[in-house]
Each structure stands twice: as C-alpha cells, then as structure tokens.
Amino acid sequence: MERKIYLENTPLEKAINMFFEKAEGYIKYRKTEKINSQDSLGRMTASPVFAHLSSPHFHAAAMDGIAVKAEKTFKATELNPVRLKKGVDYVEVDTGNPLPEGFNAVIMIEDVVSVDNETVEIIQPAVPYQHVRPIGEDIVATELILPTNHKIRPWDLAALLAAGIDFLEVYKKVEVGIIPTGVELVPAGTVPEIGQIIEFNSHFFAALVKEWGGIPHSYDIVPDEYEVLKKTVEKALSENDFVIINAGSSAGRKDYTSKLISEMGELLIHGIATKPGKPAILGFIQNKPVIGVPGYPVSAYFVMDFFVKPLIAKLNFQQLPYAKKIEAVISRRVVSSLKSEDFIPVKLGKVKEKIVATPINKGAGVIMSLVRADGVMCIPQHIEGIEAGEKIKVELWKSLESIENTVVCIGSHDPLIDIIGDLLSSHYSLFSLSSAHVGSMGGIMALKRGECHAAGIHLLDAETGQYNIPYIKRYLKDNEVLLFHLVERIQGFLVQKGNPLNIKNFADLIRPEVTFINRQKGSGTRLLLDYKLKESGIDSKKIIGYNREEFTHLAVAAEVKAGSAATGLGIMSAAKAMGLDFVPVCSEHYDIAILKEYMNLESVKAFIEIIRSREFKEKAEGLGGYNTEKAGILYYEG
C-alpha cells in the first residue's frame, strides 16, 4: 500500500494571493472579438466606442403639429391672428418628421386653429427652433458612447444602434473546460448500479460557470487512468481559457491530478486550510490555470467559489459583485477546527425581529445542505467555535425580504411538513416554509429560544400517557402557546417486503437476528420507543443497533431498504415511499405548536390556512397512515 497521505494546509487568503499573482500574466492578455451590436447585451467593451452617426441626423419635429417659418409668425396675437397657407407657410408634421427645407420652427397641434383644408390660424408667434429636435440632440457623431471595460446594458445597446454602430469589439467570453474523473461515475440519466455514482458535478460546475459569466465546456468522464486524463487535459487546455479537473484531488490511490499538473506544468498548491474544500489543487500548465476541485459537492462548491468565480470575473474584466452580508444570531453551538477556516451553510429565519441562523453542517458530501441553505457563515481559523446566541455575519443567498416572509417550522420530522411547505409556496408566492428536523424536543426548545415560529411535535408523556400538553406546560410555561391538531398518525415497524423476520412487537427487537436502526434522542419516535420498551419491560441494551441513530423516518426506511438494519420504528408513509412493509404498533398525535404572538404574521396565518385546506388533507390521506379529521383545529392555549 503506497499512497500520498498528507496535503498542504495553505491558508485561504495566501492561496488566493499566490494563485492570482501567478495568473495575472495570463489574465492581462485577453482575447477580443468583433460582434454585432444587436448581440452585445451583457458583453464587455474591449475598446472605447465612438458614434458613427448623429441622432437625430437631421432637424426633426419634436411635437405633432405644423412646421413654420418663424419670421412669418412674429406678428400673431390673440386679437390679430396670423393665417398660414398650407405648403407655403406651413407643412403638417408628426413627431420625428424632418423639418422641411426652409422651415425653422414647429407649432404644437393644440395651438393651431383649422380654418379650412388649406388654411390655419395661429395667435402666438413661434420662436425659431421651438419644438425642434436639433441634429445631434441625443448623439453627435464621433462622441464617446461607451468607454473600455463597460458592461453593455439594454440602453447601451440601444445607443450603439442609434449611433450607427453595427459592430463593436468586446472581450471574448471566458471558456472553461470541465473534466469529470472517476471510474465509479456514470453519466446523469443513467440508473446507477451498486458502486456507481451519477456524475452530476460537471453539470453543477457548468451551471456555476454560466451564472458567473463564463461558457462551460464539459468533457466525457475520464476513468482513473493517467494517460487518458493527460490527453483530455491537453485537449481542454487547447480549447479553453482554463481547466477544472473534478475529483482525483484527495490523496487516494488513483488520484492523479496533482501528479499530472506537476509533470505537465507547475503545481502551485495542493491543500488549503478550509473546511470543506481542503483537497483543492491549484496549478498552471502552459501558463493556463488548472484547478483540481474535490469530488464532494459541498467541498467542490466552495473551491469553485474561492477560485473559479473570481478567475472568471477577472478574465471578463468585471468586478465581483460584493457579497450581501447580514448579521444573524446563531441558534446552536458550532465547533470548529483550529486547523481550518470553516464555511457552513445556514438556514435563516426572522423570528421576533432577529435573524436566526441555523447551521446545516452535514458534511461535504451532502448537496442538499446547499439546496436547503439560505446563506453561508464562516468561522475564521483561529476560533474554536461559536456559542449559541452569538452574533455572526452571514453571506445571503436569498433576499432579506424573502427571509422575512418565511415561516420557520422546527421540530419532528414528517413528510407532511414538506407538503405544507410546497402548498404554501404554490398558493402564496410571497411566502415559503423553512423546516429543520431536530426532533420534537428540539422544536420545543427552538420555540422557547425564539428561533422558530412553529414546531411539529408528538411527545408522549410517560406518566400521564397524554401527548404534547404536559411538555408545553413544563418547558414553555413562560410563553403563550397555541396547540393545533395536525394529524393522528400510525407508528410501526418498517420491515422488508413480506416481513421475512416476522417482526410483530417490541419483544421481537431483542431477537439476535433482528438488527435495529434507531431515531435520535429527543425525537418523539425515540420517546415512543423508550415508553413502549419500558412498558413491556425490555432492556434497550439488548437491541442490536439501538445506538445507531438517524434523523428522519425516510432515513430509517432507507437503512431498512438497504438491508443494513432489519427494522426501525417509523411512520407508514416512509415505509410506503421506500416500498417496505409496515407493522402498525400504535397511533399518536402529531401537533403544531405556535407562539400566540406570531399569529398576527400574514405568513403564519397562511400556514394555518394551508393546514386547514381540503387540498392538504387530501394529499396527507393519500400518503397513508394519517387521520386528518382535526387538522388545523386549535385545541389548547397555554
């Protein structure tokens, strides 16, 4: 076993400086092209643009009316109107018409009295050149229309055409080669087998490159073979301004990227002090930048953001738009490494006049953490972590307005929450739902800390056998809380089709051949399990897998589906969704708790309306395992 194990740990800022200092020489010599002005929207001028024609290029009527010779009107007064003869003393003109030869002023139609078909009367003299658009009023031939390095907007394009400029010189758009590598990859659109992974990163990168103003060119997937990769890199370099090699950037056995860059050109950096993003590779071949981007999509995103985004901007001679940042309160403690600068996607919500940021640090492989993120926070290298309640700066990924219009619902996981969110945003385009699955107790604590508007909870009180109310009384006694029914739902064992191990009740869980997958502490389902185990006098230590935790019903179902656990406790819709069988155990109350003070928010009102709607009830019943009879009924105020 021989592998290169250790990467460098270059601080991000240093890496950026080294990279762009070296890239400067290449950036300077940008290619230009002549394009039709009609196609120039969004392009950057590469040289100053001067007008070819004046606009207007003749004296033109600026009003609808009559063109006159001003000197013939000088004597007109209300008492002594002047009569003008058509064709001799006046000519009818519309706005934009050229002033006929020998005429030098325009009288508005409103000030003209028609006498007969050939004669009009006026009662005021015309000043020479009144209501005339003089030649060059807008543009004078030879004047500067646009300077160098100017991004062409719609009105610039209009001015170019008005000035008779049919072609102009712009910078060529940056072309970026994207090479996906890895034997395990299959193209998007293929159904992957075990061990195969859908290659989506090249599409992800291409979309980013497009958004950042470049033209992406993706190449076929390169298996992990040095010579094939080398040929592809050579081709991509000849066809693009710079090249991105995806994956092959960590220190695994078949990771050739850094070796290849070293041999073909110069390897500048391999390994930066960020998390995620550490295995980034920066180098140059034939003076062109070559960037090795890690395979995990969240790592990949940040490496793209750190290096590819500013590189495209520089090559396009455009300023990077300043990232919009806001101050937010962090909702839970985040531990950070002293070895790296940490970049963490966060969800944002506005609750009680403060913006609350909830970190989504699920690891570099979870693309959904970007999908669910509303922004990104950064923890500098020398800081060990941030405590809950501390203020942090967050780079915004959506508008502050849309964050203010978001209902934040934190608590137990149920697919119904997603359905409510979808109905909310499809019926109220202003509003959206942001949900986080932290278990029922997590939801109650989030309500208490003012970090969410609503919490989905199903907490069974072991002493009273009552749902939710005892917990609200205990933990939210200082708040005015409204409790709404959402559904009664059936909990049961998720098992393989046909229930091959014949799992029927809690006692079956301690059979040696039965492996279990559990939910996390603080979830209602975990409480239910512990309540039932205690009731049946079963020792949880005897359950194989009791300590393996998942955060959602669907994740539990997926584990059972994959065979890594024989069963788990969960809801029927999850079993149905994953094609599993379901052994009902009991039903429970799943409620929505809302602080009373939030009920005057339009977004929260809409949220309740959705829960009460026929459409929601139908969709919920359609999933199976839910009774929605009381959905939306307020049944407790505390």
Place this chain on the structure above:
Amino acid sequence: MERKIYLENTPLEKAINMFFEKAEGYIKYRKTEKINSQDSLGRMTASPVFAHLSSPHFHAAAMDGIAVKAEKTFKATELNPVRLKKGVDYVEVDTGNPLPEGFNAVIMIEDVVSVDNETVEIIQPAVPYQHVRPIGEDIVATELILPTNHKIRPWDLAALLAAGIDFLEVYKKVEVGIIPTGVELVPAGTVPEIGQIIEFNSHFFAALVKEWGGIPHSYDIVPDEYEVLKKTVEKALSENDFVIINAGSSAGRKDYTSKLISEMGELLIHGIATKPGKPAILGFIQNKPVIGVPGYPVSAYFVMDFFVKPLIAKLNFQQLPYAKKIEAVISRRVVSSLKSEDFIPVKLGKVKEKIVATPINKGAGVIMSLVRADGVMCIPQHIEGIEAGEKIKVELWKSLESIENTVVCIGSHDPLIDIIGDLLSSHYSLFSLSSAHVGSMGGIMALKRGECHAAGIHLLDAETGQYNIPYIKRYLKDNEVLLFHLVERIQGFLVQKGNPLNIKNFADLIRPEVTFINRQKGSGTRLLLDYKLKESGIDSKKIIGYNREEFTHLAVAAEVKAGSAATGLGIMSAAKAMGLDFVPVCSEHYDIAILKEYMNLESVKAFIEIIRSREFKEKAEGLGGYNTEKAGILYYEG
C-alpha cells in the same frame, strides 16, 4: 386636419392596479413544460419535485482507507495492535467506494500501518459504521427536493441529477411579441437618409425582456397602415403571451395603436400621469395584454419598467427584486409638473462623504441620458419641484461601491475628458470617470458646493487677460485648490468644408449672410467670444443666432455640419470629428482644478496619473489642436 389630441392622465399607481387586476385572470393559467434537468438552470418549478433515487444508494466509504468488520477490531490498543489479513479482514477502499458485503466500518489510511503486502496493523478499535456514508445520507428516495415555484440554482440542478430526476416540470418562459411601427423607421444596420430613423427600440425592448427573464420575439417594422398592423398583432398574439406595440401611441395623425386595440379587444388606459411615459397604452385582446409603448426611448424605458417588467415577473411566478435605493443630495433645482409623477435619470458621485445626484433631464428622446445615468429619482405628482441641496431617494443602477470609486469631473466640455475617462477605466478597472458638461463656471460652482472632485476650466479674465487663476481666487477663496495644466488648445471658427462664406475673424460674424450658433452662458468659449467681441468693438445683438445655445463643441459642430448655422466658435477636434474646416482664432489654457482634500483618494490620484501618461498625451495630440507639453503639471495652489 383631424386628430385625436388629448390623452387621459391616469395616475401611475391606479393604472398599474387596473392593469394587473385585469391581467390576473390570464396570469393564473401559466403553461408548463417538461424539460431535461440538465437544462433547468434559472427555470421555475411548476410542481413539487421528489427524489427518484437515494444518494448515496449504497453504503459508501467516506474516507480513503480500509473497510473492516468492526467486531474484529474491538481489541486493538497501542500495546496490542491487531493484524488484519487482506481480502479476509480488510479491503482497501477509496472515498465513495461501496462498503463490501459483510464489512461495516472504514479505518482511515492515516491510522493503518502496513506490515506487508497482505497484512496491516491497527492500534484502535473501529466503531460500527464509522467513516461510512450511509445510504440516503444526502438524499432519500421520495423526499421533497424542490417545492413548487422555486427558481433553480446550480446546486438545485446538481441535487436533481443526484436524485435521479432526469426531467421535471417547469413554467414555460414568458414569450413577448415586439412590434415596431412607423414609416420613418429603417432596420438597424442601414444607413438612414434624411427623415429616416434607425429602428433601435425593438432591440432595446428585446434586451430588457431578456434581462427581465422573458423570451423576446421581434417582428418586422410595420408601416403606419391599419390593416398591416392588425395582421401583425394577430400573428404576434397567437405566438406570444403578450404583445408590445412600439410607437403609434401618441396622438399623431397616423397613430393607430389605441384605435386598433379598441376595435380588436378592450382599451383600458391611454395616457398615464408620468413624465416621461405619458402616451402609454394598456389594453387586452383575446384576454392577452397588449401594451402600447411610446417611441421616444426614455419614455419607452419607463413604460417598459412600469408595466412589462412586473408582468414578466408575474407570468414567471417570480418576485420582482426590490429596487436598491439610496439617499442622495440633489445638486441643482428641478422643476416638476403638478400634472405628473416625474422620473429623472441622475448621475451620482460620492464627494465629501455625501452622495450627490445630478439630474439629467434632457427630454424623452435622449437615450444617452439613460446610458449616462447611475440611477433614477422620482418626484411625486403633488410636488412642484425640488431645491438644490434637498435629500432625495434614488433608485441605484450600479453598485454603491462603483459610485464610491468614481471621479466626478464637472465643467467645460472637451472630448479629452472622455479620453481621460476611457483610459482611467481601462487601466484601473476599479475606477471610472463621471463627467457633466455645464461650462467652466458651472464647474467652479460645483467644486465650491462639494459636488465634484475636479473641474475642467478655461476662463479668461477680461481685466487681466489671465486664465483661471483670477476666477479661483474670486469664487473658491475659502477652499484649498490645486490647478493642474491639462492642455493649451486652439479655438476657432467651425465652418463648412472650403469655408464658402470666407469667415476669417469676429467682424465677419455680423455679416447678414452669416448665421451663428453659440455656446451656453457660463461656458469658457462663450466668455472667450464675448471678450473678443468687446475687444473688437462688435455688438453681439448684430450676430444672427447669438442666442441659439448648444452645450458642447460637438453639438455646435453638428449644427454647422447640418447647415442650420454657418459657423460657431469651438475647438479643432470638434471640427475634425465632423469633417468641417477650422479657422484658428486664438489658443487658451484648459486646466483641471481639484480641491486639495481629494488628492488622497486613490481614484483621484489615478486620474492625475492618467493625465500625465504618455498614452493620454499621444491620444490628445492625435485629435489635433492641442498642446499637451505641460499636461499634469501642478502650477498653482490657492
């Protein structure tokens, strides 16, 4: 003569409400289409999207290392390492590899000691499922990936592909028909004859529609014939979501648009209480919106902004981005009509910690006023005007950062100022120059009021015969001013090629056949003229055209070129640019005055560097009529 003369004067807000209330019925039924996920960047989901596949869809190694059976490692300690046999106890795995059947944990390569080719040693036990990416860690099949009405970002596209979603339902992009009308129009790319105008509006509108997220379809220019227009409108309606008819919207003789809408459908509004934009037409044909947009480009822009922009957003189910507004101090008095809401493009600059807005109200026909604008201010209908120094809200068209990096140079016009601006932005991509031509005195007063950094001036003192210094001493005595040489430039008479009227000196200006075009009061050239007339004992009243004023040398040259004046006083470069002859009269000092306090700004330093550069001097000399020997030399501090 029969014409419809009066338009309605519907307040903008009322017009918007009426229009969108009526449009609502059409907006509701948006068409959708199924597209490939790979092409979905920026599109809006029309239904919720659920995962087809889990990701990963198998348990995968999360690290490079070895897959092991955890139970075989439990006894490993530093003192008692455990040896593992290849193929039996361990399998080498790279990140992403599937966990081999029967194995349930991964040990990082860093923690593995190689003994021989077939044996490794470990000194720590592995916990089951450590460094394993469990099935569905990122995405669980059937979970909601994106809700309805969600705009797809690069990471959303990646998640769609990772979840095995190859196609999805999105709203069809809004298609907008654009019909240019008018016999005077010729297509862009044609050289227009007298009376002809280049049709650039359809390209302008198409660019706006693209920027706002629609697909434009432009039709051929329709001459002002009712039946032809009707046929084109019918075709455009059948091919688009809504239709824009350009021009034909005022009350001229051949303006058929409102009549046509009335006859084909319903005319809702003709005439709104805004300036510019008054002749807007809003109607519906076959329930589809039809918008008549005025021909003047600035009017057109605002009508597009008021109605077309929000219509596209609504049809795309997207929120309009909130316009970014800032507070600015207005630099001069603006008079406004009580009959209308006024929208005025402004130039912005940051001087002395305040943002100064200078109105560019040159009329609805001047597209360059949009090109030069940094933002737009609005004066409500019930306000008669705004005094200089008052605070106003300005909608920003560029970033605040770029405004802060702009050198504001106000004063006398010279094409050299444009050349300096172009060199500044091409050599310093951060910086730009904003210039306004208000004459030398205007520049001095702007310096005094703290509205510009620099002023270009050439003011001849009638008593001393000295340039500039006497004016600075008189008007800027409370400021520390630096005066830099720019050029010595030659002033003279601009005349037709061959000088047919043989104009040689100031005495020739009072000859009856010599018509004159003057510069505005307060300009250095006007002062020079008056000085020379007085010197020669010539009565300005005898000069035909003495009261016709233009604001730039090029505009004077254009008038002479068009034959509407025989001559004007101006600079050689203007004559050369317009292909005129030039009769030198005298040379003068054109200087740059800068308040000392601005010299510590990087942007102002760069501005001075440019003036001193060889490149600037070469370009200036190339224009003819300039001596740049002393350019950039500081010669007076006051």
